[in-house]
Amino acid sequence: MIAKPKLHPAAEIPPPLSDEDYEALKASIAEHGLIDAITLFDGKVLDGRHRLRICDELGIEARFEETDLAQFGGSAEFFVEARLSGRNMSQSQKAMVAARMEPFYAERAKERQKLSQGRGVKGPETIPDLNGDARDEAGAAHGVTGRTVSKAKNVIASGCKQLIDAVDSNRLDITTAENVCKELTGQELEEVVAVAFATSDPKAALRTAVAEPPKKPAKRRKKPSGDGERTLNKQERDGLRIAIKVLIRSLEAVGLYQRFEASLDEMLEAVNNG
Known part of the structure; x- marks a missing residue:
């Protein structure tokens, strides 16, 4: 075989x-x-x-x-x-392809520079704009602007596989994805994206997750935990805070936050108290 x-x-x-x-x-x-x-x-x-x-x-x-x-x-x-x-392909998918191709356009520009100096002669380290910037050239080859290619590069650089896959598969547009990357990084980005894609409208959830945060609730007195209650570890608290944050912003977006404000405040207090 x-x-x-x-x-x-x-x-x-x-x-x-x-x-x-x-x-x-x-x-x-x-x-x-x-x-x-x-x-x-x-x-x-x-x-x-x-x-x-x-x-x-x-x-x-x-x-x-x-x-x-x-x-x-x-x-x-x-x-x-x-x-x-x-x-x-969508414009977002084309931008992702162009972003992945940009290093090869830059390499080709280097080769052009060497040839312009004569074979066997090394050109300068800083490559002049022979046929346009590599980013713009890669973008033009796929019908997108250089700025859109930059957005795709930022999404790829985030390292968030779920977010990258969502743009690659046309389930999320490049602008929304890049806006999320600007506001969140690392584990927080991974967790927010995971929570968003567990909803029926990931795009709306991501937009609200990076919108202006709601007014902080007034601090309340810490209540002693009851017998048998388990204390949350830091990772669990962080994950729950993000989930509640997405929920609050989603409710704000549809004008329902006030209706659930008291309950959400209690949830946040409980998570903060472990």
Whole structure:
């Protein structure tokens, strides 16, 4: 049995297919078989990761073809980018692709700079704007502005996998995602995103989570804990505070905060008291 090839890192540049598109492709392969071979480079899957997964699911033997990338200057990344020309993507998804491609546009600019000095002659470390800034060039290749590419870079740099996956899969727009990254980082960002995507409207929950916080409730006297009550640890308290914070802002957004204010104040006091 031939071992299943690993994914080439460049294969992760495009966003995943939507559930609808994936099921449509699966139905087509089930009916007609695998028409287009899966492209390999250095023995790794460069194009066709969804087709390979579907073949596994359907028990169909996959076909592979190796490419030398000659017409793409040996660049696996620009090969993958070229294959995206007919793909239907949102502006946010295009921005994520452009952000991942920007380093390769910068590298290509360096190569252009070297060639402008003559082969074998190293150009200056600071690259002049030969054909436009790499960010803007990458954005233009995908029909988005350089500013939108910067938003995508900030989302990717946040390291919050759930947030990145949400933009990649077109479940969240790039502007909302970047606004959240501006206000929250690290564990707090992870927890707020997790809570938001557990709601029926993650976008609204994220927007309220980073809106102006509500007025702090007046401090009340600490009540002694009853027998048998467990003390919350710091991680549990932080998680509950974030969840209550999202709930408060969601209620404010629909004008219902006043109705539940007393109960929410008691909840916050209980969490703060451990």
